Amino acid sequence: MTGGAAIDPGSVDRVWRDLTSAASLAEAGPVSIEGKDEPNAWVSFTMSKYSVHATTGLLATLRSTDELAGVLAHEISHIKLGHYNETVKRNLLWGLLYMALGERKIGGFDVVGTGVVLAEAGFSREQEIAADDYGVALAAKAGYDPWGLYNALQGMAKS
Template sequence: MKRGGKIRIFIGLAIVLFALYQYYSSATTNEFTGEKQYVDLTTEEEIALGLQAKPSMMQQHGGLLQDIEAQALVDQVGARLIQSSIASDTDYNWEFHLLADSQTINAFALPGGQCFITAAMYNQLENVDQLAGVMGHEIGHVIARHSAERLEQQKLSQGLVTGASVAVEGGGQMAAAVTQMVNMKYGREDELQSDDLGVKMMMDAGFDPYEMVGVMEILKAAGGPNRTPEFQSTHPDPDNRIEKIKESIRKYQ
């Protein structure tokens, strides 16, 4: 092997080792879920990130829906879930937003407590318990610090891909493919954990947790017969989520 090739391998290996060191030195325990995580952000930084991203996300979905009664119901359900759950012990800046987007059936959360639901999703819901299921799921993402975890994993992935690209010609593409599959798996696990947390919050707040099954049926119908296979998706198949939700209900009864 030529000297230049050895130097490339050495530099690439150094980049990979540094990325691994940064990632594993960020190990912490989530005080609300008891889960070991790799997160480098403070609560204040998560809140700041969420507030910074909020205007852009609102703009992407047509701004806020101008429906005072519907927004009040979203706020009321969100507050009830927070007040009766472990979320009340957090320092997050909880806000709930009903977006004007009437085409995209979706709900999501930003780090630090910014939770969103689109009008398209809201209008599909059959009752307030289903709304609680959607919002409880999103609150679960925030409590479990999933966005902060994803940011740390992205930093690790970028370091591994960069190191592989430097060390081996074509190595970056292979590393990118592997890390994409790993990150999709993490994404599915996050969704299932948020479902579980959402069920617990619904029950603690006096909502019917079985209505979250109805939410999954809505998502299943929205996906249509040609929805992406689970192994290629960041979200678990709705049928699998329904079984896990039923398991969570039995666990917390």
């Protein structure tokens, strides 16, 4: 689609609309741009809408709207595949368990606290791979280069 410099916020909105339309994601809120140097993107849910947050560091790293589409499609995949809801439920369960049981040590090891930390660690490797696969197909369906995610990851690894 485009190549070269950092992605501008107007392109983010256009790519987001293309992808949410292709994904039939009716509960899509806006993309929020966070002023952070670290290249990152993540999903949130507020006011009955799913939103994606992207950092200015990510936008500075990406070289094309195809790469942006790959990253945003990956995040949409976590929503469409139910990963986000599973993670929220898991975190809630561990939080309630921790509140109910408090610190429980076995051999000096805080079992419940460690479970909370692991639950908050995000998506599993299997979920990330599934989101990659779904995201590549979604980006292509929306008219973007399916290699966008791969190229974005390569660019982030070099930065």
